[in-house]
Amino acid sequence: MANAAIGRSVPRKEGRSKVTGEIQYIDDLSFPEAIYGTVIRSPVARGKILGVHFEGDFPWDEFIKVTAEDIPGENRQALILNDQPCLAVDRINHREEPVLLIAHPNKHLLIEARKHVRIEVEEETPIYTIEDSDAKKEVIWGEDNILKKYRVEKGNVDDVWASAHKVIEGEYRTGAQEQLYIEPQGMVAKASPEDGVTVWGSLQCPYYIQGSLEVLFGIPADQCRVVYAATGGGFGGKEEYPTVIAGHTALLAWKSGKTVKMIYDRAEDMAVTTKRHPSLTRHKTAIDKDGKLLAMDVEFLLDGGAYATLTSVVLSRGTIHAVGPYLCPNVRVNARALATNLPPHGAFRGFGAPQSCFAIERHMNKVARAAGLTPEEFRNRNFLNKGQRTATGQLIEENVDMQGLLTTALEKSDYHAKKARFAKENVGQRIKKGIGFATFFHGAGFTGSGEKHLASTLGMEADRNGRIRVLAASTEIGQGANTVFSQVAADTLKISYDAIDIEKPDTEKVPNSGPTVASRTSMIVGNLVAVAAKQLLAKLREAQLLGDEYTPDQFNSACDQYIEKHGELKVISEYSQPPGINWDEENYQGDAYGTYAWAAYVAEVEVDTLTYVTEVKDFVAVQEIGKVLHPIMAAGQIEGGVAQGVGFAVYEKVVWRDGVMINNQMTNYIMPTASDVPEIRVFFEEEPYAYGAAGAKGIGELPLDGSAPAVINAVEDAMKIDIDFIPMLPEDLFELIESAANNGQGEE
Amino acid sequence: MVSVAKVNFDCTINGEKKTISAYPMARLLDVIREDCELTGTKEGCGEGECGACTIMIDGELVNSCLVPALQADGAEIKTIEGVATGEQLHVVQESFVVNNGAQCGICTPGMIMAALKLLEEHPDPSPDDIRHGLAGNLCRCTGYMKIFESVLAACQSMKQEV
Numbered sequence: 015m016a017n018a019a020i021g022r023s024v025p026r027k028e029g030r031s032k033v034t035g036e037i038q039y040i041d042d043l044s045f046p047e048a049i050y051g052t053v054i055r056s057p058v059a060r061g062k063i064l065g066v067h068f069e070g071d072f073p074w075d076e077f078i079k080v081t082a083e084d085i086p087g088e089n090r091q092a093l094i095l096n097d098q099p100c101l102a103v104d105r106i107n108h109r110e111e112p113v114l115l116i117a118h119p120n121k122h123l124l125i126e127a128r129k130h131v132r133i134e135v136e137e138e139t140p141i142y143t144i145e146d147s148d149a150k151k152e153v154i155w156g157e158d159n160i161l162k163k164y165r166v167e168k169g170n171v172d173d174v175w176a177s178a179h180k181v182i183e184g185e186y187r188t189g190a191q192e193q194l195y196i197e198p199q200g201m202v203a204k205a206s207p208e209d210g211v212t213v214w215g216s217l218q219c220p221y222y223i224q225g226s227l228e229v230l231f232g233i234p235a236d237q238c239r240v241v242y243a244a245t246g247g248g249f250g251g252k253e254e255y256p257t258v259i260a261g262h263t264a265l266l267a268w269k270s271g272k273t274v275k276m277i278y279d280r281a282e283d284m285a286v287t288t289k290r291h292p293s294l295t296r297h298k299t300a301i302d303k304d305g306k307l308l309a310m311d312v313e314f315l316l317d318g319g320a321y322a323t324l325t326s327v328v329l330s331r332g333t334i335h336a337v338g339p340y341l342c343p344n345v346r347v348n349a350r351a352l353a354t355n356l357p358p359h360g361a362f363r364g365f366g367a368p369q370s371c372f373a374i375e376r377h378m379n380k381v382a383r384a385a386g387l388t389p390e391e392f393r394n395r396n397f398l399n400k401g402q403r404t405a406t407g408q409l410i411e412e413n414v415d416m417q418g419l420l421t422t423a424l425e426k427s428d429y430h431a432k433k434a435r436f437a438k439e440n441v442g443q444r445i446k447k448g449i450g451f452a453t454f455f456h457g458a459g460f461t462g463s464g465e466k467h468l469a470s471t472l473g474m475e476a477d478r479n480g481r482i483r484v485l486a487a488s489t490e491i492g493q494g495a496n497t498v499f500s501q502v503a504a505d506t507l508k509i510s511y512d513a514i515d516i517e518k519p520d521t522e523k524v525p526n527s528g529p530t531v532a533s534r535t536s537m538i539v540g541n542l543v544a545v546a547a548k549q550l551l552a553k554l555r556e557a558q559l560l561g562d563e564y565t566p567d568q569f570n571s572a573c574d575q576y577i578e579k580h581g582e583l584k585v586i587s588e589y590s591q592p593p594g595i596n597w598d599e600e601n602y603q604g605d606a607y608g609t610y611a612w613a614a615y616v617a618e619v620e621v622d623t624l625t626y627v628t629e630v631k632d633f634v635a636v637q638e639i640g641k642v643l644h645p646i647m648a649a650g651q652i653e654g655g656v657a658q659g660v661g662f663a664v665y666e667k668v669v670w671r672d673g674v675m676i677n678n679q680m681t682n683y684i685m686p687t688a689s690d691v692p693e694i695r696v697f698f699e700e701e702p703y704a705y706g707a708a709g710a711k712g713i714g715e716l717p718l719d720g721s722a723p724a725v726i727n728a729v730e731d732a733m734k735i736d737i738d739f740i741p742m743l744p745e746d747l748f749e750l751i752e753s754a755a756n757n758g759q760g761e762e
Numbered sequence: 763m764v765s766v767a768k769v770n771f772d773c774t775i776n777g778e779k780k781t782i783s784a785y786p787m788a789r790l791l792d793v794i795r796e797d798c799e800l801t802g803t804k805e806g807c808g809e810g811e812c813g814a815c816t817i818m819i820d821g822e823l824v825n826s827c828l829v830p831a832l833q834a835d836g837a838e839i840k841t842i843e844g845v846a847t848g849e850q851l852h853v854v855q856e857s858f859v860v861n862n863g864a865q866c867g868i869c870t871p872g873m874i875m876a877a878l879k880l881l882e883e884h885p886d887p888s889p890d891d892i893r894h895g896l897a898g899n900l901c902r903c904t905g906y907m908k909i910f911e912s913v914l915a916a917c918q919s920m921k922q923e924v
Contacts, residue, residue: 023862025859025860026859026862026864028867029858029859029862029864030851030859031867032858032859032864032867032870033851033855033856033858033859033864033867033870033874034802034842034843034845034846034851034855035800035801035802035803035841035842035843035870035871036802037867038801039804039868041795041801041804041805042795042801044799193902194902195866195868195902196804196806196812196814196866196868196869196900196901196902197804197806197866197868198805198806244867245866246804246866246867246868246869247865247866247868247902247903248866249902279808280806280807280808280809491866492865492866492867492903493865494862494865646861646862646908647862649907649908650862650865650903650904650905650907650908653904653905653906653907653908654865654902654903654904654905655905656905657904657905657906658902658905679807679809679811680806680807680809680811680812680900681807681809681811685900685902686905687897687898687900688892688893688894688896688897688899688901688906688909688910689893689894689897691905691906691907693907694905694907
């Protein structure tokens with residue numbers, strides 16, 4: 015048999031084409047006949063559209079113009095609810111909302127001309143904050159501005175407060191965060207009533223786009239073809255938003271009869287596409303005299319922006335992760351997503367969990383202090399263990415050892431020695447050093463019955479030389495999907511990694527293996543690869559072409575003979591839910607996830623008390639993620655996620671003015687550079703998950719949850735000050751310290 | 763609108779002599795991608811911040827999105843397409859494949875150009891040299907660790923070759 019590929023760091027499948035520049039992203043594909051399209055957007059955040067005026071000295075009759083009236087099907091973005099139009103008709107609900115589309119063969123003329131389309135609007139009062147929306151200062155969505163709400167109830171918190179040893183309250187905020195994939199979004203479309211619609215693009219979820227095109231054009235799915243182009247990063251930013259661009263580009267193509275290309279520039283991409291939902295979390299926690307959790311009452315609020323998009327699902331994940339990996343007999347989580355007149359917020363790696371995880375991990379430090387315990391001792395007394403139940407009542411049946419992970423992380427980071435040393439050495443120094451940690455978990459795959467409803471399928475076919483082609487809609491966005499699928503296929507079939515090819519996602523060629531989201535691709539779709547490979551072997555064995563033991567050559571010859579006789583060798587695998595998963599969507603009770611990844615992260619920081627700049631100097635990430643399929647790529651996922659989490663904590667601030675991001679440039683929205691990131695040291699523990707590919711759990715989103723609170727807990731250690739919000743930029747820390755000094759808090 | 767005429771000028775791109783016809787203030791990035799059809803050079807931000815469009819002009823690293831086309835008159839230009847020798851990858855490219863220095867790949871061409879320059883200036887770079895040398899190239903996927911390792915491993919290989 016060939017060398018096992020799983021567990022070995024084989025070369026990335028498409029690696030060579032990436033280092034030579036050969037691989038083609040959407041803007042690299044050649045469509046010589048294409049004309050260029052763009053979007054005319056709302057100049058205000060809320061109001062009534064009175065008219066559209068084409069001004070300036072432009073040959074307007076040469077331009078293709080598309081308004082809502084040109085939409086052949088329904089004017090809506092088909093996602094979860096039907097509240098968002100593809101093009102605004104009478105009302106405007108956020109800045110930069112698409113109102114009409116124009117196209118022209120001359121790109122430069124198009125860019126100039128778009129500035130001279132004036133949308134006449136009667137402005138109305140917008141709302142921009144969670145508090146204003148919650149207080150219904152203006153009702154801008156439904157009857158009460160509530161896009162979605164959930165309630166999780168375990169025991170009864172209200173029975174506890176009176177008799178508790180201590181009750182500790184806190185309020186925590188997180189800001190919007192831009193995904194900042196380095197490749198801006200873009201699409202190319204061809205469309206006509208005769209041939210249907212075809213779009214090529216930078217995207218995570220081909221079948222989401224197909225579903226929306228069906229509605230927009232009123233044509234059957236098989237006339238809506240979506241083709242993936244190499245995608246330069248997604249992080250959730252290319253989960254639902256590409257559907258919007260695909261619709262716009264296809265409408266211009268449909269009306270013009272021409273191929274239309276629409277590539278956002280960076281400024282447009284940052285101003286108009288989705289970001290991480292801003293959050294506000296209120297915690298009230300009761301403990302007994304031994305520092306054990308008695309009750310946790312959480313109010314978890316998200317700013318959804320102007321339309322529902324995926325907000326309900328983001329809120330769901332944030333809600334389920336809101337009390338962290340802790341055991342508490344009485345829990346209540348009241349979660350609400352509120353509408354504001356900001357552009358809709360959306361999917362971003364972590365999907366609600368980084369928001370609620372920041373709150374709980376800051377709050378646990380505060381509660382530990384009230385209990386008179388160190389942060390680690392307090393957590394050790396309260397970690398969730400095997401055989402205990404989560405907030406939703408899920409019985410933990412896997413071998414979880416949070417205390418062990420934390421101990422390892424503290425050892426690897428030399429936490430105790432450093433903490434003692436910093437406390438001594440910081441006195442009188444301009445640079446204050448600190449060390450802090452966060453402990454957390456992340457549910458892998460879709461929540462509850464999500465995977466069952468998705469019912470993903472995947473194809474696999476062999477050619478006469480025994481080369482295998484995996485047919486999946488899961489997209490390679492840098493995370494290594496192509497490589498992992500190839501490893502799993504190779505090892506299951508006992509052939510070489512090099513004998514596996516991955517079909518480019520194209521709805522005409524690949525079945526729907528589900529969206530590329532939720533840390534599900536390796537774990538769930540990877541397992542579908544294994545199932546398909548077993549089906550393929552079974553076919554060869556049923557045909558008596560292959561024995562139990564075989565060489566790669568015998569496998570190749572078996573494929574050849576099978577195809578000779580039957581014409582093709584192809585199988586389709588289908589998802590089947592692991593046994594024992596029961597989820598009550600109505601009451602938010604039961605098995606929220608098939609499995610969880612568990613982690614303890616330690617950050618070390620230096621804070622300059624003259625400039626208020628926080629630098630992260632060292633970072634230790636310890637996690638249990640099931641079987642590690644590809645050690646180098648798995649570490650790469652964690653490192654990239656930690657860097658984004660560091661950005662979330664101390665670099666990346668979306669500055670809003672009048673409902674729009676005004677620092678929509680890489681020059682003034684600052685993500686960590688090679689000079690800014692700490693040394694990130696990654697350690698894995700492995701508890702194979704029986705229903706994940708070769709024992710894998712999901713890992714993609716995990717590192718976003720705990721990185722930011724670890725960093726801020728370290729800043730707390732350095733500065734001896736409570737910081738209850740992120741992003742915390744130097745000016746924010748300055749303001750906080752000034753106001754704390756005025757109120758008599760703080761070190762000096 | 764003011765009409766400006768295209769101008770012709772000669773330059774060498776990846777060792778090949780070319781005559782370019784372009785508007786003088788066209789972005790060199792667009793000339794390379796559209797006229798020369800060398801799409802390995804990417805546009806991430808269009809304002810010289812992300813480094814995805816990094817190329818070399820006469821051996822110096824530049825962000826091609828900030829360079830007017832005419833500035834390439836008489837210059838020797840190297841893009842990612844000129845880094846490998848035929849089918850043979852450059853040691854740095856090979857190292858990025860082996861060490862997973864490329865994830866989504868969009869920053870990779872620019873990052874590799876920066877890494878080449880870094881190793882030319884610092885054949886035995888310190889960790890700080892590497893961080894400094896790559897600080898003009900943003901990567902959102904890797905957190906840079908695997909890029910640093912790719913550069914270090916390439917450096918080791920290059921030393922062994924000498």
